Amino acid sequence: MYKIEAATRLADRVYEYWIRAPQVAEHARAGQFVILRLHEEGERIPLTISAVRGDAVRVIFMTVGKTTEELATLRAGDSISDVVGPLGKPSEIDNYGTCCIIGGGVGIASTPLIAKELKSAGNHVIGIIGARSADLLILEDEMREICDELHITTDDGSKGVHGFAADVLKKLLAERKIDRVWIIGPAIMMKVTAGATVPYGVKTYVSLNPIMVDGTGMCGSCRVTVGGETKFACVDGPEFDAHQVDFAELMQRQRIYTGQEKASLERFAE
Ligand code: FES
Structure with missing residues (x-):
């Protein structure tokens, strides 16, 4: 289980969650994402990794459907069944000017x-x-x-x-x-x-x-x-x-x- 360390409402229907996921946090790079599943019967949803702090990653989401509405009911201390990642290719970072x-x-x-x-x-x-x-x-x-x-x-x-x-x-x-x-x-x-x-x-x-x-x-x-x-x-x-x-x-x-x-x-x- 992946514990939500902090949950904050940033704007109307927009939430910021810090989720403890040490292996994701260790390898996460800009441009990558995670797939969350709230519980065993849950739908899988992709969310961008917005920031990393210690063992936790930050995701920010807007409630647009059933799963995000359900996610928004969770609070700090609650847990999520699966957090898979980091997924996708990192951004192509270089010194461009x-x-x-x-x-x-x-x-x-x-x-x-x-x-x-x-x-x-x-x-x-x-x-x-x-x-x-x-x-x-x-x-x-x-x-x-x-x-x-x-x-x-x-x-x-x-x-x-x-x-x-x-x-x-x-x-x-x-x-x-x-x-x-x-x-x-x-x-x-x-x-x-x-x-x-x-x-x-x-x-x-x-x-x-x-x-x-x-x-x-x-x-x-x-x-x-x-x-x-x-x-x-x-x-x-x-x-x-x-x-x-x-x-x-x-x-x-x-x-x-x-x-x-x-x-x-x-x-x-x-
Ligand atoms: Fe299934 Fe990309 S999400 S192939």
């Missing part, structure tokens, strides 16, 4: 670990974090501490730039040389934001979030198309070259079980 790391919504959860490793590798790190509104913005202080500069956007203008991360990125690209870009957030946000770097030919990574089951390349549920080739996000990714990703297919496959997910959540709520 100037790197921009962008998080949208709960996708901001992935940014501190990547920013930290990029900073340690000697890069000038620019962070852009965005949310629908100020109250949904997470990890601002942490990202401000890690990054050399931090830009904030909100869709409604309640904090920072009124607009999207793509707007800030376009401005930065027009003003100076950026060598690598990471974007993590909802699929549509990653697609639109990655479009900004195409004219500049800047290598851009996105962290894909398809449906996953086993997380070991066996079940095929996380199949994505990148550069015309079939890839499995759990073992070949989750980070891929943003300019090669078939986002339309990703978004279509993310919706496959919408009906079943809704029915399962309704049963849980009864």
Whole structure:
């Protein structure tokens, strides 16, 4: 069993859990994830490793369905049946020069670990974090501490730039040389934001979030198309070259079980 050491509500429907998982914590690198199963009959869900502290890893999640709703009922001291990881390939960290790391919504959860490793590798790190509104913005202080500069956007203008991360990125690209870009957030946000770097030919990574089951390349549920080739996000990714990703297919496959997910959540709520 894996003990929850701390459980905090960060924003509406967004929670931060520190889970004691020594073997995961020892090997975790930026860009990797874990698969959790709350109990024996539980569904398996992938969550990014957002930070590591001693023997514990941090995951941040939004309640979007039955399992995340159930997870949100757990408190510090409670335990989770399985935490498998670290899974997936780590981010391609190197000394590139100037790197921009962008998080949208709960996708901001992935940014501190990547920013930290990029900073340690000697890069000038620019962070852009965005949310629908100020109250949904997470990890601002942490990202401000890690990054050399931090830009904030909100869709409604309640904090920072009124607009999207793509707007800030376009401005930065027009003003100076950026060598690598990471974007993590909802699929549509990653697609639109990655479009900004195409004219500049800047290598851009996105962290894909398809449906996953086993997380070991066996079940095929996380199949994505990148550069015309079939890839499995759990073992070949989750980070891929943003300019090669078939986002339309990703978004279509993310919706496959919408009906079943809704029915399962309704049963849980009864
Ligand atoms: Fe099953 Fe990736 S989750 S192959």
